[in-house]
Amino acid sequence: MxxxxxxxxxxxxxxxxxxxxxxxxxxxxxxxxxxYPRPEEYQALVTQASADTGVNEALIYAVIRTESGFRPQVESHAGAIGLMQITPATFDWIRFMTGWDEPLTSEDLNDPAVNIKYGTQLLSILLTEFETQDEALAAYNAGRSRVNQWLKDPECSKDGETLSYIPIEETRNYVKKVEDARQTYQRLYYDTASSQK
Structure with a gap:
């Protein structure tokens, strides 16, 4: 017993x-x-932007989370606007690079559809130019010209193609934060085993 x-x-x-x-x-x-949300109101926009550019959805969500915390009306002290924090000058540059001539103004960057479309296009351009995600993200944060200068500096790049050191702490932290978020989004929503749980 x-x-x-x-x-x-x-x-x-x-x-x-x-x-x-x-x-x-x-x-x-x-x-x-x-x-690490994927707000329902942005899912179709992110999926479409990813399909149009080939940029991984997890990366798009990671950039949005890092840049704005999914707040579409936020504006930075540097004048960057919306979900993916695009400045008016960058907006004009993307339009020039793509040849898109939609009748838009920088105020339209408050519209999530416009912001996600152009922010993802910017990521696509940078990923094509720099060929690696870390360098593209560094350029998204600090600007293309800075990253190109760093790649020419032997203290920052040993091969002229990848950065071994990012001299601006904010940009170093940004690249790490976005990559950590991308990995988490990938694991939570896109990896087959995880997404079935």
């Missing part, structure tokens, strides 16, 4: 532990999804 009670207690303990693990896993997943 004593052996049966011990066995029953062990089985109950294992069941309670299994339930607790599932509750913790569910809570962790919910927490991660709320910390």
């Amino acid at each position: 004593k052996g049966k009670k011990i066995l029953l207690g062990t089985v109950v303990g294992i069941l309670v532990l299994a339930v607790a693990v599932q509750v913790l896993r569910f809570g962790y997943t919910q927490f991660m999804h709320s910390s």
